[in-house]
Amino acid sequence: MNLRRQEDQRYLLSESVVINKQRLLSDLNAISRIGLGDHGSVTRLVFSIKELRSRQLLIHLMTQAGLKVHVDRIGNIFGRLNGANPKAAAVLAGSHLDSVRQGGKFDGPVGVIGALEAVRTLKDNRVPLPCPVEVVCFVGEESSRFGFSTLGSSLLAGQVRMEDLANAVDAHGTKLEDVLASMGVYRDNLPSLRRDPNSVKAYLELHIEQGPVLEAKKKKIGIVTAIAAPTRLRVIFTGQADHSGTTPMEMRKDALVAAAQLITYIEELCSKYSAMEKGRVVGTVGAMKIEPGVINAIPGKAELSVDIRSISGEAKARVARLVQSRAREIAATRNITVEILPIRSEEPVALDESLLPLIKEICEGKRVPYEIMPSGAGHDAMQMAKITRAGMIFVPSKKGISHSPLEWTDPEEICLGAQILLETMVRVAYEQS
Ligand code: GLV
Ligand code: MN
Ligand code: MN
Numbered sequence: 463m464n465l466r467r468q469e470d471q472r473y474l475l476s477e478s479v480v481i482n483k484q485r486l487l488s489d490l491n492a493i494s495r496i497g498l499g500d501h502g503s504v505t506r507l508v509f510s511i512k513e514l515r516s517r518q519l520l521i522h523l524m525t526q527a528g529l530k531v532h533v534d535r536i537g538n539i540f541g542r543l544n545g546a547n548p549k550a551a552a553v554l555a556g557s558h559l560d561s562v563r564q565g566g567k568f569d570g571p572v573g574v575i576g577a578l579e580a581v582r583t584l585k586d587n588r589v590p591l592p593c594p595v596e597v598v599c600f601v602g603e604e605s606s607r608f609g610f611s612t613l614g615s616s617l618l619a620g621q622v623r624m625e626d627l628a629n630a631v632d633a634h635g636t637k638l639e640d641v642l643a644s645m646g647v648y649r650d651n652l653p654s655l656r657r658d659p660n661s662v663k664a665y666l667e668l669h670i671e672q673g674p675v676l677e678a679k680k681k682k683i684g685i686v687t688a689i690a691a692p693t694r695l696r697v698i699f700t701g702q703a704d705h706s707g708t709t710p711m712e713m714r715k716d717a718l719v720a721a722a723q724l725i726t727y728i729e730e731l732c733s734k735y736s737a738m739e740k741g742r743v744v745g746t747v748g749a750m751k752i753e754p755g756v757i758n759a760i761p762g763k764a765e766l767s768v769d770i771r772s773i774s775g776e777a778k779a780r781v782a783r784l785v786q787s788r789a790r791e792i793a794a795t796r797n798i799t800v801e802i803l804p805i806r807s808e809e810p811v812a813l814d815e816s817l818l819p820l821i822k823e824i825c826e827g828k829r830v831p832y833e834i835m836p837s838g839a840g841h842d843a844m845q846m847a848k849i850t851r852a853g854m855i856f857v858p859s860k861k862g863i864s865h866s867p868l869e870w871t872d873p874e875e876i877c878l879g880a881q882i883l884l885e886t887m888v889r890v891a892y893e894q895s
Pocket of ligand 2: 562569604865
C-alpha cells in the first residue's frame with residue numbers, strides 16, 4: 463500500500479464518504495413490500511414467486527447502480543464493482559432476501575441492501591479501491607421451507623453433498639433435490655457452483671441481532687465472535703390411526719401423544735442446558751405434521767422437526783444423542799415405531815479474529831458503543847468462514863424479537879450499521895494480503 467492510497471483511506475475513514483440513508487431505507491422498504499402479509503408480516507420462502515421477485519428487484523437495483531451483475535445457477539446474485547486490479551481477490555458483503563413464514567422485514571435484507579448501499583456510495587464518491595468489492599445475495603438462507611439452511615452459501619463454499627439433501631422435503635412433499643435438479647443442479651455438477659477461495663479476500667455480513675443483548679446493554683453495534691450451529695432432525699412416530707370413539711384408551715397407538723412426550727422432554731433437557739454458562743444449548747420443535755389430522759381419529763402418524771443449537775459442538779452432540787435415545791425409548795414403551803432422519807448437523811463456527819479488532823477500531827473512532835458477542839442465529843457467514851475470513855456486524859433488534867412481524871430495528875441504527883460496513887470493506891480492501 464503506497465502513501466497516497468493510505469492518505470485516501472484516512473480521508474475516507476475520517477468523514478465525507480457517507481451512505482445515502484434515504485436511498486438505503488427506501489430500497490429496504492421496496493424489498494419488504496414483496497411478500498407483505500397480515501400484520502406487516504413478510505413471507506418470501508426460498509424458490510417461491512415472492513422470493514424470486516425480491517431477487518429480480520435486487521438485480522434491477524444493482525444494474526441501476528452500474529454494478530456488474532452475475533447470477534449463478536441456483537440464484538445467488540453478485541454485483542461487482544471493480545478496483546484498480548480487477549483480477550485481485552474481492553471483498554464480498556451481503557446476506558439473504560428469503561424469509562421465514564410470516565417473518566419480519568429486516569432479517570437478511572438489511573445485510574443485502576446495506577452492502578448495496580455501501581458499494582453504491584463507494585462508486586458515487588469515486589473512492590479508489592485496490593481490489594473489487596462485491597455485493598452478494600445468497601439464495602435460501604432460511605430453513606423454513608426445506609429444513610435446510612444457508613443453501614446458497616453452503617453450495618458456494620462447497621459444503622453440500624447430494625446425500626445431505628436427501629431428507630430435505632417441504633410441507634407439500636416437494637424434495638429440495640428435485641427443485642435443484644429443475645435448475646440443472648445435480649450430483650455431478652455440484653462442485654461447479656463453488657467459488658474459488660483465491661477470488662475472495664474476505665466476507666462481511668451486516669445483520670440484525672435477532673436477540674435482546676444490544677438493546678439491553680444500550681449498544682449500537684455487535685461484533686460477532688462465533689456462530690452457533692444447528693443439528694436438525696425429522697422424527698416420525700408411526701402408531702395406528704383408529705376410531706376415536708370405539709378404541710379403549712389402553713389399546714391405542716397414538717403417535718401424537720408420543721410426539722408430545724418428546725417435545726416436553728426436549729424443553730426440559732434444553733432448559734437445563736440453556737441455563738449453563740458454557741455449553742449452552744437450545745432446542746425447538748417448530749413444525750409438526752399429524753395424520754390423519756381429524757377430530758375423530760387417533761393420530762396414526764406424527765412428524766416433528768427438531769432444531770438443536772449451540773456454540774459448543776460437544777454439548778450439542780450430547781443433547782442430540784439424548785433426544786434420539788429418548789425418542790426410541792418413548793416409541794418402545796408405547797409399542798409404536800419411530801424413524802429419525804438427520805437433516806443436517808453442523809459445527810459451530812468461529813469468525814475471523816483479525817476482522818474483529820478492525821471493526822472495533824472503526825466503532826471506537828466513531829465513538830459508537832459496541833458489544834463483542836456470539837450469534838445464536840445461523841447466518842451465511844458461517845459457510846463463508848469455511849473458504850475465507852468472515853466477519854459480522856450486528857445492529858439492535860427491538861425487544862430482541864425476530865422471525866416475527868414484530869421484528870424492528872431503528873432506521874438510524876440500520877444506517878449506522880451500513881456505514882460501519884462500508885468503512886470495514888474499505889479497510890479490508892486496503893489490507894495487504
Ligand atoms: C436463521 O435465521 C436461523 O434460523 O438461525
Ligand atoms: Mn432468519
Ligand atoms: Mn438472516
